[in-house]
Amino acid sequence: MPVEPAASVWDFPPVAVAGASDVVAAGADLEPGTVLAAYRRGLFPMPDSHGPLLWWSPVDRGVIDVAGFAPSRSLRRARQRFEIRVNTAFDQVIRACADPRRPGSWIDADIIAAYTKLHELGWVHSVEAWDGDELAGGLYGVAIGGLFAGESMFHHKTDGSKAAVAGLVELLNDKYAAERVLDIQWVTSHLSTLGAVEIPREDYVQRVERAVGLPLPDAFSG
Template identity: 90%
Template sequence: MPDSHGPLLWWSPVERGVIEVDGFAPSRSLRRARQRFEIRVNTAFDQVIRACADPSRPGAWIDADIMAAYTRLHELGWVHSVEAWDGDELAGGLYGVAIGGLFAGESMFHHKTDGSKAAVAGLVELLSDKYAADRVLDIQWVTSHLATLGAVAIPRDDYLRRVDRALALPLPDAFS
């Protein structure tokens, strides 16, 4: 994460936010929101990262250097966007790093109500395969918004053990 007072910062919190892929139980409102949108992968990465970087968003942290780095990682196949589309309009989305069975979400946005929620639910669907129990969907930390999507905090030691197992898994088909 860039810091205007110095070098790039790396966070390793005592508790890490995750969304459990196996056993994910979306609320009725989340199921309804998900049904309103088509989920696509990597069809509008540039639009997604630009929307996530919008400086008018509260807590905006994505600068030109971060955008350039993640765009290059996307070109190399390590970073992916998950997009919620309403017809031909990008309604919301997210991007993150996929390595084996780990998807580390970096940022999300919405242009339409529930667009980001639908993208998260769509991502869980993409990760829900025979390896779902061992996949890790890292969302960094739990906010009140992410808690409504099923996010939970787990201790760092548990997180690190789970990531170690997840890294040995194959990528989900959507990101291969």
């Protein structure tokens, strides 16, 4: 089971103060207690290379409906090509996601260190798609009760990341599926093909408040 860290010395404002902005706050730190407090409030950190650390809560939040997930035929075929594993190659996954050669790469050394520490405490997990002995793709994210907040994904082989997303939905699809929240931050054209939709920030925050009190999925509770 996850180990609860020391409480944060920082207090985040309610997301409503951001108005029409996706950014709610700036500053603070990346200590485990701070990061977990943020996710429980509907926020996530993303560094700004030109200023302080920013804490985001998109006005239109991207989620995938676990209970209503209906994979396309191509996604089902992609999923069948790979074996899904959890937490067997976390360091490889987060560093692949942080590859500076990737367009829009934002994961820096501080983020890697913070989420690795949270992984060691049992809060952050990697979901991996394997093709035999080759890591074909994967993702990592924060699991708090019924919330899984996906942070980033990558692929080394075609459809590797898609298979990891489909595998994650399978892991979350238990008797609490209708109440679980699979957060993907923003909806992109790629994620929309995997079933991602937008919901208002206020709805997202309310769903998270309920979800964090649920039991962890079996795959992340060991």
